[in-house]
Amino acid sequence: MGSLHFLSDDINLAYIMEVKAEDGEVEPKQKKIGQIVSDLVGKNEFIRPDGELFVHRKLVSHASDGAIKTNMSLLWQALIQSKKEAIGHAANSYLSVTVGDLTNSAKLPDDQLVRTWKEKTEEILFPHTWPIYCIDELRSDSKFRLSKPSFGAPYTIFPIASDYAAAIVTGFIKIHYRLNTNAITRSLRDAGLEAKCFLGDYRNPGGQLLDSKRSAYFQVQRGAITLNIHALPVEQLLFEGLPLEDLVASVISQCEAEEKQREKSPNYGKQNVRRFHSMSTYTSMEAVRATSLAYIFSELWQQNQFVCLALTIFQQRCKATYRGALHLYLLEATNLLTANLPAKEEAEQKEHKE
Amino acid sequence: MAINQVQREMQLQFHPEQIKAFENIETLIEEVRRCREPIQYRTVQQHLGEYIEHADNTAEEASSRLKLIETHLRRLPYNKNVIDRQSAQKKLEQDKEQADLERERYRRLGRQYRSIGDAMAWQLYGFRALPIYALGLNASPGPISQSKKRGADAEAKKVDELWDEYQAFALRHDYTNLLRVWDLSIFYPMTLT
Numbered sequence: 001m002g003s004l005h006f007l008s009d010d011i012n013l014a015y016i017m018e019v020k021a022e023d024g025e026v027e028p029k030q031k032k033i034g035q036i037v038s039d040l041v042g043k044n045e046f047i048r049p050d051g052e053l054f055v056h057r058k059l060v061s062h063a064s065d066g067a068i069k070t071n072m073s074l075l076w077q078a079l080i081q082s083k084k085e086a087i088g089h090a091a092n093s094y095l096s097v098t099v100g101d102l103t104n105s106a107k108l109p110d111d112q113l114v115r116t117w118k119e120k121t122e123e124i125l126f127p128h129t130w131p132i133y134c135i136d137e138l139r140s141d142s143k144f145r146l147s148k149p150s151f152g153a154p155y156t157i158f159p160i161a162s163d164y165a166a167a168i169v170t171g172f173i174k175i176h177y178r179l180n181t182n183a184i185t186r187s188l189r190d191a192g193l194e195a196k197c198f199l200g201d202y203r204n205p206g207g208q209l210l211d212s213k214r215s216a217y218f219q220v221q222r223g224a225i226t227l228n229i230h231a232l233p234v235e236q237l238l239f240e241g242l243p244l245e246d247l248v249a250s251v252i253s254q255c256e257a258e259e260k261q262r263e264k265s266p267n268y269g270k271q272n273v274r275r276f277h278s279m280s281t282y283t284s285m286e287a288v289r290a291t292s293l294a295y296i297f298s299e300l301w302q303q304n305q306f307v308c309l310a311l312t313i314f315q316q317r318c319k320a321t322y323r324g325a326l327h328l329y330l331l332e333a334t335n336l337l338t339a340n341l342p343a344k345e346e347a348e349q350k351e352h353k354e
Numbered sequence: 355m356a357i358n359q360v361q362r363e364m365q366l367q368f369h370p371e372q373i374k375a376f377e378n379i380e381t382l383i384e385e386v387r388r389c390r391e392p393i394q395y396r397t398v399q400q401h402l403g404e405y406i407e408h409a410d411n412t413a414e415e416a417s418s419r420l421k422l423i424e425t426h427l428r429r430l431p432y433n434k435n436v437i438d439r440q441s442a443q444k445k446l447e448q449d450k451e452q453a454d455l456e457r458e459r460y461r462r463l464g465r466q467y468r469s470i471g472d473a474m475a476w477q478l479y480g481f482r483a484l485p486i487y488a489l490g491l492n493a494s495p496g497p498i499s500q501s502k503k504r505g506a507d508a509e510a511k512k513v514d515e516l517w518d519e520y521q522a523f524a525l526r527h528d529y530t531n532l533l534r535v536w537d538l539s540i541f542y543p544m545t546l547t
Binding site for chain 1: 359365372375376377378380383384387388393462465466468469470472473476478479480481482483484485486487489490491492504505507508509512524531534535536537538539540542545
């Protein structure tokens with residue numbers, strides 16, 4: 001049996017404990033990983049087993065009026081529309097969110113439902129939505145995300161009503177995401193970085209990436225500093241409402257930290273290995289998640305209307321004003337959104353042959 | 355998506371257990387969001403534990419059944435006691451498909467219910483991403499199987515001991531998808547308030 005005290009920047013958070021069936025000792029390997037967790041949480045860094053430094057950075061980001069920046073409003077808009085029309089869609093200049101509500105799909109005829117879903121999730125978005133033409137689009141959906149739970153924030157802590165969250169988790173509401181990687185690259189370049197999206201490499205015949213880059217989506221360069229942007233921030237951008245400006249700010253902050261590190265030790269980075277790894281967390285995202293606590297009493301909310309909430313939570317450190325909407329709905333077992341399509345196509349083909 | 359894949363998806367999505375899980379998960383989310391005191395968290399974890407253990411046990415049973423059917427299928431050509439091999443094979447293949455579907459259904463349900471444990475974890479850690487990410491720096495332990503039963507029982511016992519002695523709430527990492535380092539996160543009443 002082993003336990004470890006978890007120290008944070010300002011409060012003692014918790015103990016973690018390893019429990020053994022018989023009064024045995026915690027194995028050295030387990031002790032080591034427990035210590036890594038404690039160091040990362042308490043000191044914001046740890047030395048990896050390969051000797052490289054892993055550092056955590058917290059990016060404080062709020063708009064000048066104190067409001068929290070987030071793209072969560074896209075999800076809200078799409079959810080509300082899906083309640084009325086079975087399929088809802090909202091987009092900004094780099095992210096497109098489409099919501100399909102299976103509990104509500106009887107509102108549209110099957111063929112229209114499928115057509116609308118395909119249009120929103122597959123067809124090119126016009127320049128009034130995505131002013132930057134997108135060659136390499138990153139697409140994913142809630143089903144894929146739920147099948148591979150990893151670091152990401154679960155839908156159960158999204159600031160949406162519990163019935164919506166439950167419907168997403170159980171697959172009765174499906175969310176489709178599209179990310180304009182060209183817009184991301186442009187933003188990084190506008191911030192003074194040389195940027196490249198790796199998705200393009202797969203387009204070249206026989207195009208492959210080096211092993212070290214396979215898990216990365218973007219690469220940025222500033223002077224002698226080269227950084228790969230891996231899945232975690234990209235997933236936050238795609239799924240969790242992280243605004244692009246926060247991602248760019250965290251990349252710049254990481255470049256600056258590496259530059260300082262190089263100034264301190266001149267030999268730093270001379271070898272062909274990365275010496276320094278960084279992970280960013282965003283106060284805006286944490287505050288957005290904390291507001292989920294307010295989304296309880298569905299009956300207090302009016303159907304199909306935006307409701308303003310003023311909240312002071314999260315240890316009184318984050319103030320946020322949110323617009324959200326909640327609806328009560330009954331579960332209707334209806335057809336899967338795209339379920340009829342292949343069957344229908346096959347039937348049509350058969351009919352055609354006959 | 356092939357037609358049988360679509361049919362499979364529909365069978366999974368609109369199965370009564372999945373529809374029931376939707377209702378249960380909605381209730382559990384509300385319960386978690388109302389939690390402020392250790393006793394409230396403890397109650398939710400007890401409810402959650404019943405659902406997760408049911409899902410994991412059923413998935414494991416289906417998995418064992420699947421393995422057994424696969425063995426029968428492999429041995430079928432050499433089984434002299436079978437008279438009508440064709441119909442026996444058809445029956446076994448149907449059973450295999452059914453067991454596979456059931457295993458997938460309950461694995462999914464296990465993941466879905468564990469997202470409630472994830473919500474508890476985020477909430478208990480004050481919605482701070484760092485402890486959650488740090489405690490995720492490990493391989494997933496997977497569902498609670500019979501082989502891990504002794505460990506799971508020891509954890510349950512420890513959770514009760516901590517409650518009885520200190521009124522401390524111990525979140526079981528096995529009830530989450532995200533927490534993968536060590537077994538319990540223990541929150542004493544002072545830290546929660």
